[in-house]
Every structure is written in C-alpha cells, then in structure tokens.
Amino acid sequence: MNQSRLKAKSLVLIVILSAGVAALSGNTPVFARDLTIAVPKNPDNLDPATENSNPNLRVVLSLYDTLVRFDYRNDGKIVPGLATEWKALDPKTLEFKLRPGVVFHNGDTFDANDVIATFSDVRLGRDKSVPTESEEFLGGIERIKAVDNMTVRIHIKAVDPIALDRFATFPAQIISETALKQARSYNDFTKLDAGSGPYALVSHEIGGATVLKKFDAYWGEAQAAADKVTFVTVPELSTRVAGLLSGQFDMITEIGTDEFLQIEGNPNGAVAGGPIETLRGVIFDSIDSPIADPRIRHAMNLAVDRRALVKGLYDGRTDVPRGWQVKTFGDMYLQDRPMDAYDPQKARELLKEASYDGKEIVWRTQHNYYTKQGETAQIVQSMWKAVGLNVKLEFKENWTQVLADTPDRAIIDASSGAYYPDPIGQFWRRLGPGGSFTKQKFFTVSADMAALGEELSTSVDTGHRRAVFAQMLDKFDEDPHSANFYTAAHFIGVRKDRLTYRALPTEYLDLTTTGVSFR
Amino acid sequence: MNLQPQSQCRAHPLISVQGVSVVFASGQSGSALRDLSFDLMAGEILGIVGESGSGKSVMCRAIAGLLPPSAKIKGQMNFEGRPYPLSDRRLLAGLRGHGIAMIFQDPMSALDPLMTVRRHLALRTPGDPGPLLTTAGFGDPGKILDSYPHQMSGGQCQRVAIACALAREPRLLIADEPTSALDVTVQASILKHLKAVAAERGMSIIFVTHDLAVAYQLCNQIIVMRNGVILETGSAAAVLAAPRADYTKHLIASMPRSRPHASGIMPQTSPPAGLRPIGVPSARHPALRLDNISVGYKTPDGRRFDAVRNVSVDVGEGEIVGLVGESASGKSTLAKAAVGLVTPSAGRISMNGRVVDWSRPEPSWRREIQYIFQDPRGALDPLGRIVHQVRQPLDIHRLGDKGEREAVARARLLETHLDDKLFGRKPGSLSGGQRQRATIARALTVRPRVLICDESVSALDVSIQAKILDLLLGLRDKYALAILFISHDLSVIQHICDRVVVMRHGKLIEEGPTFELFRNPTESYTRDLIAALPRLPDAPPSHLSEQEAAV
Amino acid sequence: MNWYLFRLGRACITILLLLILAFFALAASGDPAQILLGPDTSQAAIDAFREKWGLTLPLWQQFLIYLNGLLHMNFGLSYRTGESALALVLDRIPVTLSLVLPTILLSIALGVPLGILSAMHRGRFIDRLAITLSVVGLSVPSFLLGVLAMYLFSVKLGWLAPSGYVDWSSYIMPVATLSTVGIGTYARFTRSAMVEVMSRPMIETARASGLSEGIIHRVHALPNALTPLITITALEFGHFVTYAAVVENVFGWQGTGSLLIESVSARDFAVVQAIMIITGVTMILANLLADLSYGFIDPRIADLRHRSARRLRTVCES
C-alpha cells in the first residue's frame, strides 16, 4: 500500500471521528434486477486456483468459464464451454477447439494464449512460487501447445480416465493472459477480475461484500439473470434468516433444515437446494491409535444409524450414501450397492472380537466449519456410545489443531467433494496413496487396494472400472479408513416473491438465467 | 428551661427556640434532643458547650434545617418574629443564607475542590468579593481569590467558608466547632474576626465548642449540654465562674489549665523523690536520646525539604518531655523517626545508651519503645477483640505460653482501669476513652522503657482527656517510664510535662522546664502560642477527685 | 514534565509487552499455512507458503523482523489477502468507531441522568427501578438482545433492516444493543459517585450558606461526581470495542471486531497484531487524554502528577 492511500484513509478516519456517525457506503438504489445474497463468509481472494472452499465456489461460477463444463442439470454430461469441440488424439493427448469471439471482462479476446497462461507453471504454482491447490487436480498436465490461435493440445503424463473432466471444473477456470501479465504480484492477481463469465466483478472487500454486475458481452446462452449481485457477509444464521424474511436479502445460503419451518412459513419465503456431490464423514487414524484394529473401525461404521441422522438433522432432505459414491458419478454410479449398513448387534460382536476394552477414542472436530458439524458429531458420538465405544469429542479452533499427528489422534472430521463425477475424483483422491491423509499418516493403502486403484485410474473401459470400483468398496468396508454419515446438502433460502432459484447439486451457485428467474 | 435575656437593648429575641425534640429513626438515642428551648438576642454570641454526643451539633442542624430525613423533629422557633415549625425543612431552607448561615468543623473539606475562591463567593453574591474576604480576616484578598482549596491552609479555608456564610448577610451565624481543627494561633485570629463581625453587623452567632475556654473568650451567653438536654444556661462569666450544675463543675475542673499545683491531676512538676529537680535537662539517665536528627523529603520539583532539621531531644527515665508545635512543625515526623516509622536522613537514635538503627532492627529494641497514636479508633484493628490486640505484642515476640500472655494482657488492661466486661469486645463498641486505654495497655504489655504519645489525647473529650493524663502520670510513676509527649495543645502540655521542647518549621526553637518556659518564654513564637491559648477565668475552686466521683 | 515522561515510559513498556504477547502467543498457536490452505493442501503448497512468509526462520528472528517493520510503520501483510495489515484494519476502524462513538454518547446521555435520578431518590422506588434496569442492561448477553430486537423490529414489524448499513436507521439496533451495557455501567457509576459526593461536607456547607438544592446539584455535585467519568469512559472504551465485536458479528457489520474474530481463527498474525496494537495504543492514548483533560478540570491533579513522578523517582533510585 502506498503512502498516499494510507493518508487518505487516516483522513477518512479523522472525518468520521469528528462526525461521530458517518455514512459508510452509498445508499444503493434498489433496481428490479438486483440480487442481494447473504453469505456467512465471502472469499478472501478470487483466484479459483487458490482455494476450493464454499465461499469461493459460490462466486467463481459467475465470474469464470472452463473449457468444457458439467451440465449438472442433465446428469452431469460434459458440454462445450470455452471450447467448442474436443477430442482425444491418443490416451495421453487432448485437443480443444476454442470458441471464437469470447471476450474477457477486461476486454481481452480469448485465444490459445489464455489457455496456456491458465495452465502455466507460474500460475498454477507448480514452481512453488505461489500457494495454490492445483497439484492434486491438474498435476497430471505435462505440457500445453497451441496448434493454432484457436486450438490447443494438452499432453498428460499418464493415462487418465477423467482427463477431460479435469478441464470442466475447479481449478481449471480460464483466465486472461493479459490480466496475469498485468498483475505486478500474485496478490495483485488474486484481486483481479480475470475471467470471462456471465458476471463481471465490481468490487471485492476482504471480509466484506463482493459485488458483481452483469457482463453484457457474455458469449453464452444462459446470460446473467441479475444486473447486479451483492454478496453480503452475515456470519450469524439468525441474522441471515431475519434479513430474508424482512426482505433485506433475496437469497441466503447455508441454512439448516430447522430454519425451513420459519422460512417456508413466511408467505414470501422458500427453500431451494438439496444434496450435493459431497460426502460428510470422518477419517480414521488407523496407524498407532486405539482404533488400529480394522474390526473396531468396521464396527464404528456399522453403529452409525445414517437414516436417523438424515431424518433428524436434515428432515429427510438428503441421502444416505451407498458407499463412497455420489449420484453425479453417472455411468460410474453403482446403483445397486446397498446403503451403508446399520447393524449395532454386529458392531458389538466385532468390538468383542477385537477385545475393545473401552479405551478412550479422541474425535477432533470443529464447531461450524461444516454445516451442522457439531451436532452431527454429538449425535454420532452417542450412537457409538450405544454400542460401547468410548469416544471423546474435542472441539478445535483450526485445522492445525485437528490434524496434529499426536498419539491421541484417532478420528477427524472430513468432507469429500466429488470434483469430478468419478470415484477417482472423490474416493481415490481422498483415500488413495496420493491423498493428503496418507501423507499425514492417517493410514497406509494396502498393496491390493493400491493395485486396484491403479487399475481404476488407468482403465478407460467403464464396465471394467465399475467392477474394479465395486471390488474396492467391498474391500474398503472390511478395513475402512473413514466413515461417511450422509451426503452433504446445501439449502438456500429464497424470497419467492422476487425470484425462483433452481439449485445445482454442487457448491456452485448458478446465477444465470438457468438458475435464477425473477418474477 | 428558658434563658432569660441578659441584654437589655432589645425587647424581642432574634431567635427563640421552643421545645425542640429530635429522634432518629435508626434509634441512635445518644444524639437525640429532648425538649430544648432558648432565646438569643440580636448581636449576641451564644456558646453551646458539651462533650461529644451531647447533641449540640444536632440542635444547630435542626435550627438550620440540615438534619437528614431520618430525623424526626418536633418543636418550633421564632426567627425575627416569625414562627417556623422546625419539622418543615423546606421552610427553613428558605431562611438559609440571608437569615441563618452555618459553618462546620473541617475546613479542608468544606469547599468544592474544583472551584476557586472567587467562584465560591460569586455563587453567593454578585458583589465584590474583596470586602467580604477582608471581613473574614484576609489581609490581602486579591492574593487568595484565584486559589483552589487545596492550595490553601486549613485556616484560610475556614476563613473562605466564613466569607461564604457571610455573603448574604445572615442575621444568625451558626458555627459548629469551626476552630477545633486549627492551630491555636489561627483559632485566636478567627475568633477575633468573628467577634468583630458580630459587633459590626449586629449579627448573632451560635458557637458550638467542646472547649470551655474558647466559649468563655468569645461568648456572651453559654448553654451547657449533655445527653440531649440543657444542663445550664447563663452569661459566660456566670456559668464559668459559678457553675451550678455538677457536670459543668466537672467540666471546668477537667480543663487542663495553667495552674500547675492546683489539683490532683496537675503535673507533678516537683520531681518524685530521688529524681532530679525540675528544669535541669538530661541530668537523669536518658532513656531515649535523639541526637541531631534530620528527616528529609524530596519535593515535587526535586528540591529537598527537611521536615526535621538537626533536632536533639533527650527523654530521661521517669521524665515526661512535651513536644509542642503547630501543624507541620515536624513534631510527629520526629516522633515517627524515633520508632523507625520514618527513616532519618541524619542523626542518631539511642535507647538506654545503645544506638539503634531501625533499618536493621533487633526484636528486643521493639520491646523497649512504644508509641500511642492520636486516634484510638484508628490505632486498634477494628476486627480484633481488645484482649487479643493487647496480647499481640507478646504473640509477636513469642513471650510465654498462650495462657500467660492472656493473663498479662488482662493485667495490663486492668491497670488502665478498663472494665473487664469490655475485654472481649471489638473496638467499635468502645468509646474513645476506652479505646485509648486499650492502646495504652497494649503499649505497656511488653513493659517498654520509653513511651511516645503522639497527640494521644487530642481527640478525646476534656473529661476523658483528664483521666487519661492521670493514668499516664500514674504509670510514669509506677514504671519510671520515659514519655515523649507530643501535642499542639499547650494547656495539656502544661499539665503533664516536666520539660517542654518547642518546634517550628522543623527546627527546635526553644526548650526548658515547663513552668519556666510558660512563665517566661524567650522566643516570640512561643510567646504568641501562649498568648493565643484560650483561658478560663482563674476563679473556680473545686477538687477534681470529688467531681470525678460525682460524675 | 516528569509526569509525562513517566506516563510515556509506562505506555512504551505496555506496548512492548503487547507486541511480545501478540507475536509469540499467536505464533505458538498454530501453523498459518495449514490453517489458511485448509485440510486438503499438499505439503508442497504448505512449504511454499512458509517460505514465502518467512515462517521458516526462527521465531525470534521473525519477531525482530516484525519489530523493524513496525518502526517503519509496516505492520506486515495479511496472510489471507496479501494486503497491508494496517490498511485492512484502518479500513474497518471507521465502522467500529461509527458504532462505538454513538454508543458512548447514548450511554452517557441516558446512563448519567438515570444515575443522577437514582441518586436523588436514593432508596426509593425510582432508585430501585433504575438500579434494576441498569443491572438488567448489564446482565443480558448483547447477542441475545440483538437477535431478539432483530426478530421484533425486522421480522415482525418490518421497521428496521436487520443487518449491515442501509441508512441511518441501521444504527438503531446495534447501537441500542451495545448501549444497554454502557447505560447500565454509567448509571451505576454515576449513582454511586453522586451519592458519595452528596455526602461530602462541602455539600452541607453549601446548603448552610443558603445555596439552593438545584444550584448545589448543578454546580457542586455534578462536576465533582462526573470528573471521574472521563477516566471511566477511557477505560470503558475497551469494553465497548470488545462488545462491538459481538454486535458487529450479530448485525453483520464489517468492523474491527469481526475482523479480529476472523483473523484470530484464521491465524492471520499480522492483522491480529495490528488490531491488538492499534486497540492498545488507542486505549493508552485515551487514558493519557483522560488524564490530561482531568488536569484541566481538577486543579488537584497537578499534585497527583507530582506524586506519580515521585514514585518514579523512588523506582529509579531503588
């Protein structure tokens, strides 16, 4: 920050001090097509590659485009995005034909250079110069070449059944090369509006509001539904609800089923949303912990009454998962697998077999990192207690405290998003040898499992892959490194006198005409 | 009881009070009044005399309408011919300022600390404050006008308070012990001014005091009060010269006066057998020797301020040495240095020929010297039982077992003539005199050789004061105690001391045997002190021992 | 002059303590890389982050670097945003002040008269009522009050916008919520101060010389009872800032308090440090200012200052 800005701010401060009460920001005139959305938190920065948290995902779909995209409203099929067509030249090479006439918010015209810039080492932080989370997702890219101005060819390191998926979602959002070059530093860049999405960025205040406006030059059919969108930070749930009911907000995110009655009881309130492609559960520490014995972990899985959880906490408005999979997997979804079983009798027997002696098992959780996190933990704890498991809850402040590899670490909370509608994008990403939990020494992946995983990752034959995945899930049930409780659900409160909202089964918020229609 | 007006110049009294009774809701019967009546002529000064708890302040407040709502008042008064029911505080409030004004004992807290003298006066009168201040006794009012109360001395504050009271030219000024907290020379000057104002303006004054001599000097009329009733009224001369009530006689007899050989409580200025003759310093074996003591502080601006400068005092065995001086003369500092409460910057302290250094005290030294404070209330731990507090020095020095200590403590308390029913009480339920006896008993528990009495009787009523002084004298004789007796009250000093040391501004200015020093002071300051001393007429006769039996 | 030096010295030591506490305590509490990058982050990203922010250096070196930066008005950069921590905090200060200052004014404007009323009717019904009200104000958790008010005035009645800044009426609920504590505090303080002052001999002297009760209250009792109010206000300022954090959270205002809460849980060291330092320095300045203005009102203060100066000297000499 330069000196003059500091001075200006001090001046503002003085003015306000002397005035006592000051106007903070201009009173925004209400237009018919303005949308005010109250969220618990706004993103700290807008570079999609930096963070894949709820706050970011809510905003990025409006700001950025990907080469291809999942049509979530149509079984997750891949449809054209900034690329009009694509083909696999060989199992390790993808070629994209780029969409002509696309302009970025900064006025730049889209071409192959932008794609190359987006996936460059510098931008993705593969030279470790900047912190991004791209490695796990895009680490397989070997090199990118522009065939011509509107054609790019991407070479990947190994055969990858979901290679195309990787360019359909986080963190593959295409950014403008000019923006990247203009930014003097990475931090500058994270504040830039470098995308080509249906909305352009107006302002972004850390911890405050994020304001978007309709991008008139957007190429797509589904245009921005609103002229202006304001994401307001309102950390308190009850305040968000009050704001919705009193008409201050048009939409509010992150509500629970307990609020439904109140919102739907209001003539102008409605609730949208439902289960998303994320599984909520826990990760077990099966190395050096009281639950090292697989029978105990198996018992834990059997002791959780998931139906009761879904009914009690979610009013039945989400799903009990059928193993480590979500419906968006499409072809890879094993419909006929049973839901995760609830069998307390068998759980007790297993515990007896494992001669579990009531040793304390520590479960590290947090209050509200995930929706209904604390409540879920307390309910599951009591279910486990019912079969004789002595689980102690420890509420932590942050991830360092949760993850710390001390001898008492046994259970930690986790949620696993299916970024790609495939087991590799979820199950194997989280529980395979390349996942962060293996690195943090929660468990080791057995050789058999690793072999199966390799098969799953390299085969491109769907039938074979389904068989392999089923095998893996069976194997996993016997020696689980995790337990899933339910499919996570996102609910959005909506002013139905103003608009209707059709939610996506993801954390993305669809603010285009396909998602939002004003009355 | 009605006071017959002595003055013939007016037919009607300025104020006539009839049948005042006051009862406090909280049931503190001690300070209630029972059916009082008196008259006061314009221009006259009425003295109300009585010991603490006699109800004299309550009566003044009743007249001025200043009693708290918890007081139930009956009776009425006629003021300038108009009747006022005393229970009507609002009506009385209307009288304050131009009709009746009142001043109080503690001058330092009587004024608003946030205001200059000028504002104090401006609140009360739009006129020029100068003459008012001159009337109250300021030679150069301009100097004081812009001062704040904390920048002035007690005497100056009281004068400002008087000026405030006089600002609306009241017909009656009620003064409740206005000079008790002041030095004797200041007191003399204020009394003189009050008298002059009364004469000049034809204003009446009701002057409340515990000091008969003050009342005698100032007043035309005197009322003697006790336990809420008037015992005696009459002209000042008549009441003091020929008291009718026994209590008045007792009061007069208790007054320490400048008649050395008159009665049993008078100091034995002739030395006890075997001791040195009076007036010869240091002939006795000195029990306490203060040698060239200086005590210095640093003032805020970094300069050095010597509270005591090169003072040497000896106190011999069985000798009582008086240390006199006005406030801030350094007498208390010197006494505190003697027991190590203050560290002297120079000089030497020795006890029984041995030099003591209080910064490295030996436990045995502590047993040889004891100190009695002015306020017996503060000197006793309010939470401890009397006998335990008297036992404390033995506990501290681990002398004897528990039973023995208790026995010694009781013996000492009996020695001070404290009723043994009080031994188990806490100080709160004891009177001032009883408390002072307990502190004396405590000081004597370890059989000290030296006793320092720092204004030890100043806070006590005159009759109790007399008894305590008697007790000290008795103990001195019994144990050959060396006593350093500090007081600003020359009459007390005159009573009890063999020898007197006068201090001023931290320096010793005069020293000599009591009798000679009082008869023939060499320093002008000492002369002023003695001259300012209020005196009773030399007439009255009685024997205190009889009086004491009677009371 | 000594007094000022003494106060200044104390203030500097306090600030240093503050810096040490802020830096080492927070540094001990968690790895910002892990916290900021989340649970799924690769080790490489974490290492990169640590390298970038100098977190691989020994703590004391980090502290020295930090101190050196402070000397150049550099409070460091926010880990979260890469922006200047100072700028982030300065951005938010007006919001908090715009809540806290009206709150203080309202608290004084209502609390002081309530306390005076109470003292004037000591022991009577009106006194009991005032005391009870002020205790209720002190006892109800402000967030609960805030949510209840919001439900009533926003949802049920629809009079006020429940959160954020819309227009001036947005101040009503947060300021009222915050003020309950302040009104209670000032009422209780004023009452006991008035009762104490009214029992002083100077009041009786004033009455005895014929001043009316009205003048006595206005001229003697109030100024004497209210001078310490300055000091109380300086000290209460900290409480207000703390409670403002809660109220900001409830009403969705982006002030310093909510920034602090965000930053503490995110271990955004630089921002937390900047807030603590700025709050601390503000408090120190507020106290200094209170002391100074006290000197204008109370002529005895000069003596007080001399006394502290003397104490300093004894400290230096011993």
Add this chain to the structure above:
Amino acid sequence: MILRQNLSPAIVGCFCVLSFLTVLVMAAPWLSPSDLSEVNLLDRFRPPVFMGGTWQYPLGTDALGRDMLSLILRAIQVSLTIAVIGTIGGAIVGTTLGLVAAWIGGILDAIVGTLVDFQATIPTLILILALITVLPSADFTVFVAIMIFHGWDRYARLARAIALSAKSQPYVQAQQIMGASTFRIITRSVLPNAMAVLLVNMSINFPQTILAETTLSFLGVGIQPPDVSLGLLIGIGRDQLFNAPWVALMPGFLILITTISISVLGDWARDLVEAD
C-alpha cells in the same frame, strides 16, 4: 441492627435465588433425569411443559433431542463453577500481587503496575480470545484458569490502594512498632480489613465473569460440547430463537436472575461496608 434494617424483600429474594441455585448445583447429579450425551433424534425441539409440551421433558429438548432440564442443571453447575473459581482465583491472584507490590514497592511495584496497566489497556476478552486460541486444548480446567485473567487487575489495583492506605493506618503502624513481621501484618490485619471491599468487588466481578463466559461461548471458544454452560446453551439456541425460543431464553433468564441477585446483594453489602 443495620442488618435487620436493610433486609428488604428484594434482598431476601436474591438470597433465596442464590441459595436455590447453589442447592441445584450441589444436587445436579441426582436431579438430572438423563445423561448429557443422551441424544434422541426423534425428540428434537420438544417444547417445555409451560409451552404445551409433555412431562416427559419438563423443560423441553434441544436441537439434539437432549433433555433441557438435565442440560440446564449441568449448565448452571458449569457456569457457576467457572464464575466462582474465576472470581475467587482472580481475587487471590490480584490481591496477592497488589498487596505485595504495595508493601515491597520499588521495582516490584513498577512491574505489577505495568502488568495492571497492560491488562487494563488490552480489552480482557480480546486477551482471553488470544490466550484460548493459543492453548492446544481448551478444556474445562484450562478455561477456568483463563477466566482468572478476567478482572484480576481490579483486585490488584484495589489491594494495592488498600495496602498503601493501610501502611499509613495507625493500627498497622502500631504493629510495625510492636515488631510484627510484614507477613503477619498483611495476613492478620490488612487482609481481614480489606475483605469487605474485596468481597464487594467480587460481587461486581462475578456477573462480569458469567457474561465473559457467555460471550466466549458465543464466539465458540468457551466451554466445549458435549459439555454445556449457560452461555453455550444461549450460543447454541440463538439460531433457533424463533422456532425453539426456550433453548436460549431459559438459560438467558437464569443468567439474568443470577447476576441481578449477585449485584443487588453486592450493592447491599457495599452499603453495609460504607455504613461502617
């Protein structure tokens, strides 16, 4: 005498409230109908009897279907324990430091003075917030220990002032002259006499400690579930204030009457002290 005079019905009432709460705290383990961790998903948000509920849950249930009566009993126990220990602990720490600082003076006085300044300068809750987040696990004991930080400085200030004035009190000087040790003087004379003032301050500090606990629980750094405190119950219940108001309002009401009782008694005690 003074005692009898000032015993108004309000004070008797406050005494009763506090005694009742104390009895509840003592008897909580026997009175609780059910275990704290007993979650009943089918019985979430049952209203209390007085709001149309059944006697199965006299005070209703919370978001997890836990029995509110058991929760509140435990919460009173936890909150009062924290407040009592925090208050007394703060009193002990602060008083000791204040007394020692005043008596010994010099550098020690300067150090304690600076610490007190420091504490007064940094809003306590912010300091506690920082401290709590530092500690790896903020369990009950740690939390209680931290609450001592809330208000110790006031005791230190008070104790220091008391000790300084006591130093010039004749009865203390008398003991010095008698040769009593400093320790003896402080423990036998100064402290007992300061007790009344300190107790009054404790009555002021106590509600503040309860409120601090409440605020910290609101911010999620107080008592951790599945344990409960009054503050945590309010914190949890605030989201359901509209559809299940009893969850937050009952503990809120308890906090209110507790703090009012203590404050009223504290004022009364102060009047007694001042009347002396």
